[in-house]
Amino acid sequence: MLVRECMTKEPVTVSPREDVRVAFSLLRQYGFRQFPVVKDGALVGIVTDRDLRNAINIDDNLVVADVMSSNPVTVYEDTSLEEAAWILRSHKFNALPVVSKTGGLVGIITVTDVLDGLLRLLGFHGKPVRVEVKTPEGTDFFEVLKVIRMASDKVLSFSFPSGKQDRCYLWVIGCDFDKLDKKLEEKKLDVEITFSEL
Numbered sequence: 001m002l003v004r005e006c007m008t009k010e011p012v013t014v015s016p017r018e019d020v021r022v023a024f025s026l027l028r029q030y031g032f033r034q035f036p037v038v039k040d041g042a043l044v045g046i047v048t049d050r051d052l053r054n055a056i057n058i059d060d061n062l063v064v065a066d067v068m069s070s071n072p073v074t075v076y077e078d079t080s081l082e083e084a085a086w087i088l089r090s091h092k093f094n095a096l097p098v099v100s101k102t103g104g105l106v107g108i109i110t111v112t113d114v115l116d117g118l119l120r121l122l123g124f125h126g127k128p129v130r131v132e133v134k135t136p137e138g139t140d141f142f143e144v145l146k147v148i149r150m151a152s153d154k155v156l157s158f159s160f161p162s163g164k165q166d167r168c169y170l171w172v173i174g175c176d177f178d179k180l181d182k183k184l185e186e187k188k189l190d191v192e193i194t195f196s197e198l
Contacts, residue, residue: 001080001081001117003075003077003079004077004078004098007109007113008107009107011035011036011108012032013035013105014038016044020055020062020067023052024049027049027052032049033049033094033095034048034049036105041104042104043104044068046069047069051068051069055067072097074097074098076099081117084096085118088111095110127173128173129173130169130171131170131195132167132193132195133148133167133170133193135166135190136166139189144191147180150183151179152172152175153174153175154173
Protein backbone atom coordinates (compact mmCIF):
# COMPACT_ATOMS: atom_id res chain seq x y z
CA MET A 1 0.00 0.00 0.00
CA LEU A 2 1.28 3.44 -0.89
CA VAL A 3 1.10 6.76 0.95
CA ARG A 4 -1.20 8.23 -1.72
CA GLU A 5 -3.87 5.68 -0.75
CA CYS A 6 -4.01 6.83 2.88
CA MET A 7 -2.95 10.48 2.96
CA THR A 8 -5.17 13.52 3.33
CA LYS A 9 -5.14 15.30 -0.02
CA GLU A 10 -5.10 19.09 -0.28
CA PRO A 11 -4.32 19.63 3.42
CA VAL A 12 -5.00 22.88 5.22
CA THR A 13 -1.82 24.98 5.17
CA VAL A 14 -0.59 28.25 6.64
CA SER A 15 1.60 31.00 5.27
CA PRO A 16 5.02 31.67 6.82
CA ARG A 17 3.81 35.26 7.40
CA GLU A 18 0.78 34.16 9.44
CA ASP A 19 0.60 35.45 13.01
CA VAL A 20 1.33 32.61 15.49
CA ARG A 21 -1.87 33.34 17.44
CA VAL A 22 -3.99 33.05 14.31
CA ALA A 23 -2.21 29.85 13.27
CA PHE A 24 -2.70 28.35 16.74
CA SER A 25 -6.38 29.29 16.68
CA LEU A 26 -6.73 27.56 13.29
CA LEU A 27 -5.02 24.42 14.60
CA ARG A 28 -7.49 24.27 17.47
CA GLN A 29 -10.43 25.01 15.17
CA TYR A 30 -9.53 22.13 12.84
CA GLY A 31 -8.35 19.80 15.61
CA PHE A 32 -4.94 19.34 13.96
CA ARG A 33 -1.52 19.00 15.57
CA GLN A 34 0.52 20.56 12.78
CA PHE A 35 0.26 22.55 9.55
CA PRO A 36 2.42 22.38 6.46
CA VAL A 37 3.77 25.88 5.78
CA VAL A 38 3.46 26.90 2.12
CA LYS A 39 4.76 29.95 0.26
CA ASP A 40 3.90 30.51 -3.41
CA GLY A 41 2.72 26.90 -3.69
CA ALA A 42 5.98 25.44 -2.34
CA LEU A 43 6.41 23.64 0.97
CA VAL A 44 8.80 25.68 3.11
CA GLY A 45 8.25 24.17 6.55
CA ILE A 46 6.01 22.56 9.11
CA VAL A 47 4.72 24.08 12.33
CA THR A 48 3.33 22.11 15.27
CA ASP A 49 0.95 22.95 18.06
CA ARG A 50 3.92 22.89 20.45
CA ASP A 51 5.88 25.37 18.30
CA LEU A 52 2.93 27.75 18.30
CA ARG A 53 2.06 27.34 21.98
CA ASN A 54 5.65 28.05 23.01
CA ALA A 55 5.85 31.06 20.68
CA ILE A 56 2.67 32.62 22.06
CA ASN A 57 4.15 32.49 25.56
CA ILE A 58 7.34 34.22 24.42
CA ASP A 59 6.33 37.01 22.05
CA ASP A 60 3.01 38.24 20.65
CA ASN A 61 4.62 39.57 17.48
CA LEU A 62 6.04 36.32 16.10
CA VAL A 63 4.93 34.85 12.79
CA VAL A 64 4.95 31.22 11.68
CA ALA A 65 8.28 31.63 9.84
CA ASP A 66 9.92 32.49 13.18
CA VAL A 67 8.99 29.18 14.81
CA MET A 68 8.45 26.62 12.03
CA SER A 69 10.82 23.80 11.17
CA SER A 70 12.32 24.58 7.76
CA ASN A 71 13.13 21.83 5.27
CA PRO A 72 10.86 19.26 6.93
CA VAL A 73 11.24 15.53 6.43
CA THR A 74 8.83 14.53 3.66
CA VAL A 75 7.65 11.46 1.78
CA TYR A 76 6.56 10.99 -1.82
CA GLU A 77 3.10 9.82 -2.88
CA ASP A 78 4.56 6.49 -3.99
CA THR A 79 6.41 5.83 -0.73
CA SER A 80 5.28 2.55 0.85
CA LEU A 81 3.13 2.77 3.95
CA GLU A 82 5.70 0.70 5.84
CA GLU A 83 8.47 3.15 5.00
CA ALA A 84 6.29 6.09 6.06
CA ALA A 85 5.58 4.30 9.35
CA TRP A 86 9.31 3.76 9.87
CA ILE A 87 10.10 7.43 9.21
CA LEU A 88 7.33 8.61 11.56
CA ARG A 89 8.52 6.24 14.28
CA SER A 90 12.24 6.92 13.93
CA HIS A 91 11.75 10.70 14.07
CA LYS A 92 8.89 10.53 16.62
CA PHE A 93 6.72 12.66 14.32
CA ASN A 94 2.94 12.76 14.25
CA ALA A 95 2.72 13.58 10.53
CA LEU A 96 4.71 13.96 7.34
CA PRO A 97 4.08 16.31 4.44
CA VAL A 98 3.63 14.40 1.18
CA VAL A 99 5.25 15.94 -1.88
CA SER A 100 5.26 15.21 -5.60
CA LYS A 101 8.49 14.45 -7.45
CA THR A 102 8.60 18.14 -8.38
CA GLY A 103 8.43 19.14 -4.71
CA GLY A 104 4.87 20.44 -4.60
CA LEU A 105 2.78 19.66 -1.52
CA VAL A 106 0.10 17.09 -2.42
CA GLY A 107 -0.97 15.87 1.00
CA ILE A 108 -0.15 15.02 4.58
CA ILE A 109 -0.04 11.61 6.23
CA THR A 110 -0.49 11.20 9.97
CA VAL A 111 0.21 8.34 12.34
CA THR A 112 -3.55 7.68 12.40
CA ASP A 113 -3.64 7.47 8.59
CA VAL A 114 -0.76 4.97 8.64
CA LEU A 115 -2.42 2.84 11.34
CA ASP A 116 -5.71 2.82 9.41
CA GLY A 117 -3.85 1.72 6.27
CA LEU A 118 -1.94 -1.00 8.09
CA LEU A 119 -5.16 -2.32 9.63
CA ARG A 120 -6.66 -2.52 6.13
CA LEU A 121 -3.53 -4.35 4.93
CA LEU A 122 -3.94 -6.85 7.75
CA GLY A 123 -7.52 -7.48 6.67
CA PHE A 124 -9.30 -5.69 9.50
CA HIS A 125 -12.19 -4.52 7.29
CA GLY A 126 -15.01 -5.99 9.36
CA LYS A 127 -15.18 -6.00 13.11
CA PRO A 128 -12.59 -8.53 14.26
CA VAL A 129 -12.89 -10.72 17.32
CA ARG A 130 -9.90 -11.83 19.35
CA VAL A 131 -10.05 -15.50 20.24
CA GLU A 132 -7.91 -16.98 23.00
CA VAL A 133 -7.67 -20.76 22.87
CA LYS A 134 -6.41 -22.70 25.90
CA THR A 135 -5.81 -26.40 25.42
CA PRO A 136 -4.69 -29.29 27.56
CA GLU A 137 -1.28 -30.77 26.81
CA GLY A 138 -1.20 -32.92 23.70
CA THR A 139 -4.03 -31.16 21.85
CA ASP A 140 -3.40 -30.60 18.15
CA PHE A 141 -3.58 -26.80 17.76
CA PHE A 142 -3.84 -27.08 14.00
CA GLU A 143 -6.95 -29.23 14.33
CA VAL A 144 -8.45 -26.51 16.55
CA LEU A 145 -7.43 -23.86 13.99
CA LYS A 146 -9.16 -25.81 11.21
CA VAL A 147 -12.38 -25.90 13.23
CA ILE A 148 -12.20 -22.17 13.97
CA ARG A 149 -11.57 -21.50 10.27
CA MET A 150 -14.64 -23.56 9.32
CA ALA A 151 -16.78 -21.48 11.70
CA SER A 152 -15.39 -18.08 10.61
CA ASP A 153 -15.49 -15.94 7.49
CA LYS A 154 -11.81 -15.17 7.83
CA VAL A 155 -8.90 -15.91 10.18
CA LEU A 156 -6.69 -12.84 10.07
CA SER A 157 -3.81 -14.03 12.21
CA PHE A 158 -2.75 -16.36 14.97
CA SER A 159 0.16 -16.43 17.35
CA PHE A 160 1.55 -18.40 20.22
CA PRO A 161 2.85 -16.36 23.18
CA SER A 162 6.47 -17.18 23.92
CA GLY A 163 6.91 -19.80 26.59
CA LYS A 164 3.20 -20.74 26.61
CA GLN A 165 2.54 -23.95 24.72
CA ASP A 166 -0.99 -24.31 26.04
CA ARG A 167 -2.58 -21.28 24.39
CA CYS A 168 -2.97 -19.50 21.09
CA TYR A 169 -4.40 -16.11 20.07
CA LEU A 170 -6.32 -15.51 16.86
CA TRP A 171 -8.07 -12.59 15.18
CA VAL A 172 -11.15 -13.68 13.24
CA ILE A 173 -14.00 -12.03 11.36
CA GLY A 174 -17.51 -13.40 11.14
CA CYS A 175 -17.21 -16.25 13.62
CA ASP A 176 -20.38 -18.33 14.16
CA PHE A 177 -19.89 -19.20 17.82
CA ASP A 178 -22.71 -21.78 17.93
CA LYS A 179 -21.25 -23.58 14.91
CA LEU A 180 -17.80 -23.44 16.51
CA ASP A 181 -19.05 -25.02 19.76
CA LYS A 182 -20.83 -27.76 17.84
CA LYS A 183 -17.77 -28.55 15.67
CA LEU A 184 -15.43 -28.64 18.67
CA GLU A 185 -17.82 -31.04 20.39
CA GLU A 186 -18.09 -33.24 17.27
CA LYS A 187 -14.30 -33.47 17.01
CA LYS A 188 -14.02 -34.09 20.77
CA LEU A 189 -11.62 -31.17 21.16
CA ASP A 190 -11.43 -30.21 24.82
CA VAL A 191 -10.51 -26.54 24.64
CA GLU A 192 -11.38 -23.36 26.49
CA ILE A 193 -12.16 -20.45 24.17
CA THR A 194 -12.50 -16.81 25.20
CA PHE A 195 -13.76 -14.12 22.81
CA SER A 196 -13.29 -10.38 23.06
CA GLU A 197 -14.41 -7.74 20.56
CA LEU A 198 -12.57 -4.55 19.70
